[in-house]
Amino acid sequence: MSIKQVRxxxxxxxxxxxxxxxxxxKADGDTVTSADTIGLxxxxxxxxxxxxxxxxxxxxxxxxxxDPVMAGQVIAEVDE
Amino acid sequence: MTIRSLLIANRxxxxxxxxxxxxxxxxxxxxVHSAADADMLAVKLADEAIDIGPPAAKKSYLSIPTxxxxxxxxxxxxxxxxxxxxxxxxxxxxxVEAAGMIFIGPKGDAIRLLGDKxxxxxxxxxxxxxxxxxxxxxxxxxxxxxKVAETTGFPIMIKAAAGGGGRGIRIANNMAELESQFPxxxxxxxxxxxxxxxxxxxxxxxxxxxxxxxxxxxENVVHCYERECSxxxxxxxxxxxxxxxxxxxxxxxxxxxxxxxxxxEVKYRGAGTVEYLYDDETQDFYFIEVxxxxxxxxxxxxxxxxxxxxxxxxxVAGGARLSVTQNDIVPRGHxxxxxxxxxxATRDFMPAPGQIGRLSIPExxxxxxxxxxxxxxxxxxxxxxxLGKLIVWAETRDACLDRLKGALxxxxxxxxxxxxxxxxxxxxxDSVRRGAFHTRFLEAWLEAEFSRQLQSKSEVA
Numbered sequence: 001m002s003i004k005q006v007r008x009x010x011x012x013x014x015x016x017x018x019x020x021x022x023x024x025x026k027a028d029g030d031t032v033t034s035a036d037t038i039g040l041x042x043x044x045x046x047x048x049x050x051x052x053x054x055x056x057x058x059x060x061x062x063x064x065x066x067d068p069v070m071a072g073q074v075i076a077e078v079d080e
Numbered sequence: 081m082t083i084r085s086l087l088i089a090n091r092x093x094x095x096x097x098x099x100x101x102x103x104x105x106x107x108x109x110x111x112v113h114s115a116a117d118a119d120m121l122a123v124k125l126a127d128e129a130i131d132i133g134p135p136a137a138k139k140s141y142l143s144i145p146t147x148x149x150x151x152x153x154x155x156x157x158x159x160x161x162x163x164x165x166x167x168x169x170x171x172x173x174x175x176v177e178a179a180g181m182i183f184i185g186p187k188g189d190a191i192r193l194l195g196d197k198x199x200x201x202x203x204x205x206x207x208x209x210x211x212x213x214x215x216x217x218x219x220x221x222x223x224x225x226x227k228v229a230e231t232t233g234f235p236i237m238i239k240a241a242a243g244g245g246g247r248g249i250r251i252a253n254n255m256a257e258l259e260s261q262f263p264x265x266x267x268x269x270x271x272x273x274x275x276x277x278x279x280x281x282x283x284x285x286x287x288x289x290x291x292x293x294x295x296x297x298x299e300n301v302v303h304c305y306e307r308e309c310s311x312x313x314x315x316x317x318x319x320x321x322x323x324x325x326x327x328x329x330x331x332x333x334x335x336x337x338x339x340x341x342x343x344x345e346v347k348y349r350g351a352g353t354v355e356y357l358y359d360d361e362t363q364d365f366y367f368i369e370v371x372x373x374x375x376x377x378x379x380x381x382x383x384x385x386x387x388x389x390x391x392x393x394x395x396v397a398g399g400a401r402l403s404v405t406q407n408d409i410v411p412r413g414h415x416x417x418x419x420x421x422x423x424x425a426t427r428d429f430m431p432a433p434g435q436i437g438r439l440s441i442p443e444x445x446x447x448x449x450x451x452x453x454x455x456x457x458x459x460x461x462x463x464x465x466x467l468g469k470l471i472v473w474a475e476t477r478d479a480c481l482d483r484l485k486g487a488l489x490x491x492x493x494x495x496x497x498x499x500x501x502x503x504x505x506x507x508x509x510d511s512v513r514r515g516a517f518h519t520r521f522l523e524a525w526l527e528a529e530f531s532r533q534l535q536s537k538s539e540v541a
Contacts, residue, residue: 011433011461013136044422044431044465068116068135068462 004054006076008069012043014050016065026052030059032078041069056080083107083158083182083398087151088122090162091141093452093468094374095122098160101390110154112147114140116460121452128154135462141165144172148179158182158397160390164464167373168195184397185350186372193346194370198241198279204367207341212357212366214281222262225280229258232282238262240269241277248272251283284366286518287357289317290324292339293381295389295404296348297396302406303336304385307377311506311522313429318499318522319506320417322380325477326515328363335365342370351378351393360518376419376469379450383415383473413446414477416484418506420451421465424497426534433461437494442487446473446480449491459496467498477515481507502526505533 008014016024016039026038032052038059039050052059056078063075085108088095099109099122111126116135123129130150133140140146142165151159159176161167161184170188177183185191194200198217205211213232218241219225229236229252238261240248250265252258262278270276289312293304308324309317327335339354353371358364378389387404396402423429439455451468459467472487474480485507488500506512509529511521 013462043461044433044463046431066136 002080004056004078004080005074006038006050006052006054006078008041008071008073008075009050010041010043010048011069011071012041014063014065014067014069014075015040015042016061024065026059028060031057032059038076050075052078054078083394085110085154085156085158086184086394087112087154087156087159088126088162089141089147089159090165090167091117091120091122091463092466093450094162095120096125096452097450098162098390099125101388101394104388105391105394107394110151110156112141112150116462119457121454121457130154135460137165137463144169144175148175151176151181152179156181158184158394160184160394161373163373163376168371170195182397184393186348186352190346190348191372194372196241197239197243197369198277200370201367203345204342207338207345209338209342209367210365212281212284212368215279218277218279222259225258225262226255228280229255232280235283237281237283238265239279239281240265240273240275241279242269242273242275284357284359286520287359288324289355289519290327290335290358290365291353291355292336293378293389294339294343294348294352294354295392295396295402296343296350296352297400297402298347298349300402301340301343301348302402302404302409303340304381304387304389304409305411306332306335307380309377310517310519312519313522313526317377318419319503320377320380322384322415323411324358325414326360327358331363331365342367349396351389376466377417379448379469379471380415380417383448383471384411384413385409413473413475414480415471415473416480417469417471418484418488418503419466419499420468420470420491420493420503421499422459422467422496423465423499425499425502426497429499431465432497433459434496435459436496438492439494440490440492442490446483447487453493467493470503478513481513502530505530
């Protein structure tokens with residue numbers, strides 16, 4: 001079994017849901033497909049969706065909701 | 081009480097601007113900053129800097145107890161909130177006073193009163209200021225809404241009483257739409273703002289956004305004439321001018337007098353802006369809202385009046401009377417401000433934080449660049465994309481546009497894409513030169529004219 005990484009496409013603040021009172025897009029352990037949204041990055045007051053970019057069985061987040069992230073930083077791992 | 085020391089509860093270019101004004105008055109400056117802003121220019125310029133927490137604004141710049149504690153620790157006499165963040169938070173103004181310091185701005189009560197759109201409309205009406213035809217305050221249900229619409233006609237805007245920043249607005253084009261949208265708008269407003277209250281306003285199409293700069297000391301109020309701010313994208317101003325050059329003298333006089341009357345009604349203290357929609361065809365103007373703070377576009381007013389608005393704010397907050405009377409304020413020439421953002425105008429204005437490489441700032445008569453940039457500075461991704469404001473003044477508007485073009489060509493910001501190409505295109509545009517624009521002009525122009533220019537450029541390349 002190999003592990004794939006999901007990297008932040010841009011720097012900013014990472015959010016795991018679409019709003020403070022919304023459930024997270026994905027939970028740890030969820031399966032994902034490449035097109036699935038796993039979070040949002042807020043950069044300079046605009047919001048951009050982050051797609052998993054890979055298909056896999058178990059998703060694991062490496063950053064918390066509202067954590068600052070750098071472009072290219074690994075934000076999650078996916079077991080293939 | 082005289083202010084001897086001042087804490088700046090903000091960041092970016094406005095923090096730099098406030099520090100410069102305070103220094104000119106001989107005031108000691110203390111700059112707060114988040115962990116992401118330790119390297120910002122205002123930190124380098126201030127006499128003292130205090131780290132107030134993580135990058136997320138709600139944990140640093142927006143945290144009232146954190147900012148108050150920093151101010152107490154620094155032992156300052158006053159706090160300047162700049163614009164954005166806590167600048168229009170009445171509770172913050174109260175907390176500053178409760179901690180024994182001076183808030184540079186109006187009293188908390190005045191901020192709350194003018195911040196509530198329905199209440200502000202009532203104040204405007206009381207002061208004899210024309211308001212957009214619509215409901216008298218909140219509308220109690222669909223029956224009342226139908227009655228209002230019968231008088232004002234369509235299209236009509238359904239607005240959340242507690243909304244702001246363009247949020248909580250729906251437009252109904254006929255009675256059927258009003259009937260279906262009204263209950264949904266109320267439910268939405270309740271969910272978003274915790275208040276389902278709605279009010280109605282007639283839609284003024286093809287309007288200009290004109291606003292009057294006011295200054296008050298709690299007793300006297302003057303106006304510093306008006307600004308034209310119709311060039312907007314997503315309800316955000318992009319380019320501002322002073323004066324509103326196409327306004328007939330008679331209308332200007334009435335407009336400015338109405339802003340003063342409104343400010344007098346609440347015994348306004350500090351700098352503020354009364355915003356209006358102006359209909360070119362009928363020459364009618366309508367009150368929209370009051371901003372109880374210094375605004376991004378204040379420099380165009382400074383350029384035509386010679387008044388330092390930030391210094392004046394600090395002085396009146398310290399208990400001084402206004403240093404100018406209305407007769408002292410004589411506008412001269414024309415000024416234009418371009419907001420220079422770290423955005424890629426060729427890629428749908430995608431924000432682009434990054435490190436500033438080479439920086440070359442135009443200088444010369446009538447040219448001012450308010451900025452927080454320096455070569456080597458890394459722009460953090462956590463706040464807005466405003467890098468600076470290029471403000472150009474000349475005797476006439478035509479000369480101002482020519483000088484602006486030259487200044488934009490000389491402005492070099494290396495390392496990140498900026499909105500300079502957008503402003504160059506606007507400065508060279510015939511409609512802009514004729515003043516033939518309104519609040520919905522820019523978005524259509526971007527789609528048609530600007531994208532055509534981008535395309536022909538890429539074909540040449």
